[in-house]
Amino acid sequence: MRVEIINTGTELLLGRVTNTHLEFIARSLLGLGLRVERQVTVPDGVAIAEALEEAMARADLILVTGGLGPTSDDITRDAAAEAFGKKLIFHREILDGIAAKFARRKIQMNDMQRPQAMVPEGGTYFENHNGTAPGLTVENDKTVAVLLPGPPRELRPMWADQVLPWLRTKFADRLSPFHEITLRILGVGETRVQMLVEDEVKALGPIEVGYCARSGEVDLRLIASEEKLVAKAADLARAKLGEAVYAEGIETMEQVVVRLARAAGKTVATAESCTGGMVASRITNVPHSSEMFRYGWVTYANEAKITELGVPPSLLEKHGAVSAEVAQAMAEGALRGSHADVAVSVTGIAGPTGGTPEKPVGLVYFALATKTTKTQTLERNLSPTREIFRPMATQIALDLVRRALV
Amino acid sequence: MRVEIINTGTELLLGRVTNTHLEFIARSLLGLGLRVERQVTVPDGVAIAEALEEAMARADLILVTGGLGPTSDDITRDAAAEAFGKKLIFHREILDGIAAKFARRKIQMNDMQRPQAMVPEGGTYFENHNGTAPGLTVENDKTVAVLLPGPPRELRPMWADQVLPWLRTKFADRLSPFHEITLRILGVGETRVQMLVEDEVKALGPIEVGYCARSGEVDLRLIASEEKLVAKAADLARAKLGEAVYAEGIETMEQVVVRLARAAGKTVATAESCTGGMVASRITNVPHSSEMFRYGWVTYANEAKITELGVPPSLLEKHGAVSAEVAQAMAEGALRGSHADVAVSVTGIAGPTGGTPEKPVGLVYFALATKTTKTQTLERNLSPTREIFRPMATQIALDLVRRALV
Numbered sequence: 057m058r059v060e061i062i063n064t065g066t067e068l069l070l071g072r073v074t075n076t077h078l079e080f081i082a083r084s085l086l087g088l089g090l091r092v093e094r095q096v097t098v099p100d101g102v103a104i105a106e107a108l109e110e111a112m113a114r115a116d117l118i119l120v121t122g123g124l125g126p127t128s129d130d131i132t133r134d135a136a137a138e139a140f141g142k143k144l145i146f147h148r149e150i151l152d153g154i155a156a157k158f159a160r161r162k163i164q165m166n167d168m169q170r171p172q173a174m175v176p177e178g179g180t181y182f183e184n185h186n187g188t189a190p191g192l193t194v195e196n197d198k199t200v201a202v203l204l205p206g207p208p209r210e211l212r213p214m215w216a217d218q219v220l221p222w223l224r225t226k227f228a229d230r231l232s233p234f235h236e237i238t239l240r241i242l243g244v245g246e247t248r249v250q251m252l253v254e255d256e257v258k259a260l261g262p263i264e265v266g267y268c269a270r271s272g273e274v275d276l277r278l279i280a281s282e283e284k285l286v287a288k289a290a291d292l293a294r295a296k297l298g299e300a301v302y303a304e305g306i307e308t309m310e311q312v313v314v315r316l317a318r319a320a321g322k323t324v325a326t327a328e329s330c331t332g333g334m335v336a337s338r339i340t341n342v343p344h345s346s347e348m349f350r351y352g353w354v355t356y357a358n359e360a361k362i363t364e365l366g367v368p369p370s371l372l373e374k375h376g377a378v379s380a381e382v383a384q385a386m387a388e389g390a391l392r393g394s395h396a397d398v399a400v401s402v403t404g405i406a407g408p409t410g411g412t413p414e415k416p417v418g419l420v421y422f423a424l425a426t427k428t429t430k431t432q433t434l435e436r437n438l439s440p441t442r443e444i445f446r447p448m449a450t451q452i453a454l455d456l457v458r459r460a461l462v
Numbered sequence: 463m464r465v466e467i468i469n470t471g472t473e474l475l476l477g478r479v480t481n482t483h484l485e486f487i488a489r490s491l492l493g494l495g496l497r498v499e500r501q502v503t504v505p506d507g508v509a510i511a512e513a514l515e516e517a518m519a520r521a522d523l524i525l526v527t528g529g530l531g532p533t534s535d536d537i538t539r540d541a542a543a544e545a546f547g548k549k550l551i552f553h554r555e556i557l558d559g560i561a562a563k564f565a566r567r568k569i570q571m572n573d574m575q576r577p578q579a580m581v582p583e584g585g586t587y588f589e590n591h592n593g594t595a596p597g598l599t600v601e602n603d604k605t606v607a608v609l610l611p612g613p614p615r616e617l618r619p620m621w622a623d624q625v626l627p628w629l630r631t632k633f634a635d636r637l638s639p640f641h642e643i644t645l646r647i648l649g650v651g652e653t654r655v656q657m658l659v660e661d662e663v664k665a666l667g668p669i670e671v672g673y674c675a676r677s678g679e680v681d682l683r684l685i686a687s688e689e690k691l692v693a694k695a696a697d698l699a700r701a702k703l704g705e706a707v708y709a710e711g712i713e714t715m716e717q718v719v720v721r722l723a724r725a726a727g728k729t730v731a732t733a734e735s736c737t738g739g740m741v742a743s744r745i746t747n748v749p750h751s752s753e754m755f756r757y758g759w760v761t762y763a764n765e766a767k768i769t770e771l772g773v774p775p776s777l778l779e780k781h782g783a784v785s786a787e788v789a790q791a792m793a794e795g796a797l798r799g800s801h802a803d804v805a806v807s808v809t810g811i812a813g814p815t816g817g818t819p820e821k822p823v824g825l826v827y828f829a830l831a832t833k834t835t836k837t838q839t840l841e842r843n844l845s846p847t848r849e850i851f852r853p854m855a856t857q858i859a860l861d862l863v864r865r866a867l868v
Contacts, residue, residue: 067674069498072644072681072712075481078503082477092475095503097484102671103500127656127673169655180653186845207676209850238478249576250533266506266531268473269615275478306478326739326760332746333732333739336760340738341812343848345762351770352760354732354742360757360800364770394766408749438620439592443750444615 057230059085060115061095062107064122065206068097076208077121083306084220089233090117100129109141112199117227122206124189124234126168133192136203137176140194144174150181154188182218186210190275191219200226207316235283237290240303242455252296252413257289271439271448299391302458309454310338316461317348317398324457325394326352327365328405329377329388330420334450351394355386365389378403380421380433388431398460399425406442416440420449424456432456463636465491466521468513470528470538471612474503482614483527488543488713490626495639496523506535528612530595531652532574538609539598543582546600546607550580551821556587588624592616594830597625606632641689643696645682646709648861652680658702661857663695671695677845677854708864714776715860716744722867723754723804730863731800733771733792735783735809736826740856757800761792771795784809786827786839794828794837804866805831808859812848822846826855830862838862 061081066072075097080140082092093115098107100123111118137144148257150173158165172189173408175181182191187210202219204211207317224231241249253276254265263285266277276297276458278289294301317324326336336352339345353364358377361367367385375381386401404420411417418440425431434456438448467487473479481503488498499521504513506529517524529538539545543550557579566569578595581587588597593616598609608625610617630637645656652675659682660671669691682703684695700707709718723730732742732755742758759770762852764783773791781787792807810826812862817823823846831837840862844854 065674066672067681067683068484069488069501070492070642070644070683071485071490071498071673072683073676074485078474079477079480082475084477086476092477092504093505094509095475097501099497099499107500125673125675126653128660129672166657168656209677209845209847213847236476238476247532247572250574251572254534266472266535267531268471268479270479271615275473277473277476277478328739331743331747332751332755333734333742333758333760334746335738336739337743340736340760340762340812341741341849341852345738346816349738350763351766351769352739352762354739354746354758354760356746356752357756358757363799364757364759389514390859393769408745410752439615441615441619443747446747 057090057117057227058115059090059092059117060111061092062104062111062118062120063095063097064100064104064120065097066099066129072362077211080208080212081119081215084215088223089231100131102131104135105139105203105262108136111151113200116230117223118199118201120201120203120267121211124172124203124205126172126188130171133174135175136194136201137194140176140196140201142176142178142194145177147173147175147181150190151218153183158223158449161286180222183224184210184214186213186222191282196218198268207221214421219341234279234281235286236277236279237286238295238305239290239297239301241274241276241297241300241306242272242302242309242451244274244297244300249274249276249297253293256296257292260289260292261285264286271444299459299462302455309451309458311342313339313454313457313461314342314345314348318344320461322397322461323348323350323394325350325390325399326453327390327399327401328352328354329356329361329386329402330406331402331446331450331453332356334446335402335453338450338454351390351396353390361386365393378405378419378421379414380423380435381424383421384425384431384433387425391425391427394451397427398457399455400457402449403437404445404449406445407440408442411440418445420445422453422456424460426460463496463523463633464521465496465498465523465525466517467498468505468510468517468524468526469501470506470510470526471503472505472535475505483617486614486618487525487621490621491837492642494629495625495637503866506537510538510541511545514542514607520547521605522636523629524605524793526607526609527617530571530578530598530609530611532578532594536577539577539580539582542598542600542607542609546582546602548582548600549585551580551583553581553587556581556596559589563594567629573693586628588620588628590616590620592619599628621795632677640681640685640687641692642685643692643704644684644711645696645699645707646707647680647682647703648678648715648857650680650703650706650710655680655703659699662702663698666695666698667691669695677850677857679857705865705868708861715750715857715864719745719860719863720748720751720754724750726867728803728867729754729756730802731756731796731802731805732859733796733805733807734758734760734761735767735792736812737808737852737859738762738855739861740852741806741808744856744860755803757796759796768793771799782821782826784811784821784825786841789827789829790831790837790839794833797833803833804863806859806863808846810851810855812851813846814848817846824851826851828859828862830866832866
């Protein structure tokens with residue numbers, strides 16, 4: 057069964073917005089055993105109809121995002137109805153629902169909302185609990201298209217609550233799951249991973265091995281139709297790679313940290329300079345992180361390191377803010393101030409300015425303090441590009457916490 | 463001149479990685495007056511050659527990302543050479559360069575690196591200063607393709623330093639710039655923006671008006687071939703929308719905040735509960751933010767609010783942590799502790815748990831304290847979805863700071 061995605065929206069092709077729909081939908085479809093074979097982004101306009109016609113020639117299921125709203129550039133509904141040769145039928149109950157939403161917010165509904173109540177003949181619709189435009193389906197003998205609203209906050213709940221169950225029923229007799237395990241690896245290079253793993257994994261049986269490298273990390277992807285084979289391959293890879301494997305599947309580093317800390321009943325505190333709150337923000341992005349995270353400091357200025365974390369001024373004078381000594385004092389200060397079980401600190405030079413020949417942009421020190429062990433420090437030279445440096449430094453800080461919690 | 467992008471990588475279609483290439487490349491090409499007309503994502507494999515052939519039939523310039531590395535699933539180089547009917551030529555100097563990089567890191571280079579030294583006949587290559595695989599060009603009479611490495615940390619500097627200047631020269635006689643202004647609006651709905659602005663803007667002359675709504679925000683996009691017309695339209699829209707316009711173009715809210723604070727010589731401090739460091743992290747993501755940001759607190763636990771920000775325990779008992787009173791005490795505590803000119807606080811219920819009928823998930827309080835004005839508080843009911851709630855709350859907190867700095 058072939059699945060394609062069409063993302064519509066001039067703003068995507070102008071680079072105004074990151075397209076996160078592919079990522080979200082593809083992950084979700086994997087659970088049905090469906091892989092997205094192609095994704096295309098087209099601007100608002102005639103290109104939508106063209107892309108639909110091309111996809112209809114190949115695909116069984118087409119997921120279209122965007123262009124369902126009330127403004128003049130929203131033409132996906134019309135383009136899809138035309139491509140499938142279906143009339144649009146007015147559904148009074150949809151317009152009534154939109155009117156009720158406006159009424160609740162004490163705003164007068166205007167006529168521009170009306171096109172959102174049109175549904176292609178023979179199709180169904182999905183209510184939009186976070187906006188006005190409903191999702192729609194339109195189909196012919198060969199292909200089903202599902203039209204979804206563009207804003208993620210509208211699309212995502214609609215997808216999870218309504219579209220996914222509908223797809224499950226609609227294609228019940230055509231879903232043939234396959235099995236996939238992705239191991240997420242920090243600190244071992246891409247070719248090194250391949251050399252350690254690929255030959256032995258492939259000797260196990262028919263299995264697809266893929267690699268995805270990014271910012272100091274590698275994802276190792278194992279796919280096969282047999283579940284046991286994938287599990288065996290993953291075990292083998294884990295044995296070869298050891299603690300460098302920080303997660304499996306879509307679990308993120310911060311999710312691992314929160315999970316391990318909660319399971320161990322331990323709390324974590326953060327003391328950040330160059331990452332400026334990104335470590336805390338990543339941790340607190342995880343639901344239930346309040347059980348294991350209570351205190352974080354963003355001590356961007358030297359003065360803040362002194363007054364908030366008790367870093368001795370003499371240490372700052374002697375070694376500079378970017379030093380193993382100050383990192384250690386920051387982590388220990390955070391541990392004292394928070395009564396946490398584990399505290400991590402980061403201090404470095406994110407750039408673009410502030411570098412010297414001895415301490416270039418990209419240099420960073422970490423420290424990990426716990427109630428029971430000697431404080432550990434780590435020096436790394438990361439990318440001199442600020443937008444790469446900060447996430448990498450954040451990831452390494454989280455990894456130190458993870459290793460302390462394993 | 464027609465431009466298309468092909469992103470290769472099975473991991474993109476499995477939803478493992480967010481595709482940020484389109485956004486990055488599209489923004490950059492706008493500076494040359496080029497718009498991306500279509501973007502497609504295909505898996506590693508034969509689909510790459512198919513996508514290339516389709517794009518070659520339409521496009522003058524094709525930008526291909528990914529699949530240039532040393533592992534077995536990297537086949538873009540071969541696919542492109544074949545699609546364009548070009549042989550691959552071995553370039554010793556490329557392999558020597560890769561060997562030198564390995565030597566610097568004291569690692570023995572393996573044979574798997576060799577394919578990265580192959581360049582399509584008649585094409586040029588771009589050095590990779592952050593990885594091993596160089597960028598490549600391949601062309602025929604009609605179409606030029608540029609092949610770029612997949613990891614953003616490799617692609618982005620290569621693009622800025624080498625590819626963009628090369629494109630400027632290559633297509634010097636075919637670039638016909640157009641003018642675009644995007645106004646970024648917080649706090650006014652999409653149809654309301656259209657009603658306030660569209661008719662009068664369109665009466666000014668031939669101008670394209672577009673809207674992009676997301677999480678409580680709208681981007682209003684104005685495009686025309688005449689620069690004066692776009693400027694006039696933007697002035698008109700600004701007059702209609704007032705302070706709700708927080709930025710123009712690709713400037714983010716945090717960039718505006720850092721710019722305004724630096725210009726005014728003012729410093730900003732943050733006291734965050736539910737946003738967990740995201741406000742500080744967004745501010746410190748901006749270069750030179752250290753001039754205006756010195757202190758931030760992530761007081762996730764009540765105890766942290768008391769010990770770090772001096773929030774009176776009685777206030778927490780009486781009103782609860784999620785209240786205007788506690789938000790006010792947090793902001794005022796941050797102002798005192800940091801000696802900053804402006805302090806902002808956020809306290810709310812990000813969910814999924816912790817909500818009550820009186821204080822549901824999504825409820826959030828903000829406070830803004832300054833040295834010279836009465837502390838201002840704000841109550842909002844945002845999305846109950848954590849991953850939508852936190853960025854929205856962060857954006858509103860930053861907007862409060864922006865309005866205080868204007």
